[in-house]
Amino acid sequence: MPSVIEPTDQQLRDACERMARRFRWTDSFETVMQDACRSRLVRLAVAHPSAAGFTAARAPRLFVRRLPVAAQPLFDRKRAASGERDDD
Secondary structure, three states: OOOOOOOOHHHHHHHHHHHHHHHOOOOOHHHHHHOHHHHHHHHHHHHOOOOOOOOOOOOOOOOOOOOOHHHOOOOOHHHHHHOOOOOO
8 A cells, every 4th residue: 555645734835825826715724724625625736736736837728729610510420320321
């Protein structure tokens, strides 16, 4: 079984500060850590900072240009699942 590494007090405080800004928590660190749900979120943010969105350099979002609904080709999923083809 892998050993669990306990986060330091400073790591917890830093993560709590970031989450307080993000979620607009107005409570103190001690109050947040007494709340079961929020303390778990803070501990998860320390353990997995990239999943919590706390990376130093976030990748830019890529936007995909979509065709208007009328211009998109229609695809019949049921027909394709049945094996029916246009050349039959």
